[in-house]
Amino acid sequence: MFYRGYILIRLKTIGTEWKVVEKLSKLRSTEPSELWKITYVTPIYGGWDVMVECSFTKLHELDKIVTFMRVDEEVSPWIEETTTLVSSRPDYTNEN
8 A cells, every 4th residue: 555645845946847847757766675656746826836746655765755856956956845745544546
């Protein structure tokens, strides 16, 4: 079973939304022992600029996703702030 997480991103520069979407939508585990991946990314309106949905089986996998956004040389300069929301039960089926 998979947990579902949402990461809300506030960008430093308007107009980089689709660059962030393109970069993050391809993000997934390359390790055979891990099954995490980004399942959906879209620009949004309101106090946040981009919403990321991800699935993972262990909390450290979510940490890898968030850490990537904070340290990646291409993505991190565009990001001002993130907030991460995590499902409380592992009942999300990852059929994608």
